[in-house]
Amino acid sequence: MIELDTSQAHDVAVLRPQGRLTMVHAGDLRAAVDQAVGDGRTHVVIDLGDCEFMDSSGLGAVVGGLKQARQAGGDLRIAALQPQVMTVLQLTNLDRVLRPYGSVPEALRGD
Known part of the structure; x- marks a missing residue:
């Protein structure tokens, strides 16, 4: 299972998926990025500190989010x-x- 915590400030959204980012939950991440960008938060940081596993579907969701934000x-x-x-x-x-x-x-600073 994945929990998705979203924090937003100004034009930045910080998304924190937790657990396993797999085919089952990749759509949740896509939807969160869609919502953030749709709300004008075009700078997105995905905090993967609590994401213990990612498969190709999860990776595809991240890459899709990158494309959407750009x-x-x-x-x-x-x-x-x-x-x-x-x-x-x-x-x-x-x-x-x-x-x-x-x-x-x-990530926010771009260091």
Whole structure:
């Protein structure tokens, strides 16, 4: 199961999926990004600190969110990756497209 906690400020949305980001819950993340961007929060940070597992569907939801945010003139960043999630990102070479940040504050600053 995944819990999705959303914090928003100004034009930024911080999404915090918890648990396993799989085919079953990828749609929840897509919907949260859709809502954030639709509400004018085009800068999205996905805090993956409590996401212990991500499969290709979860990764697809993140990449889809990146595309949506950029088309709206913003960006999507990921932060606080667990080792398994980082491995998936590295194996797919998407760590070059979705640069992982150590924490949400770093992602917000773009450090």
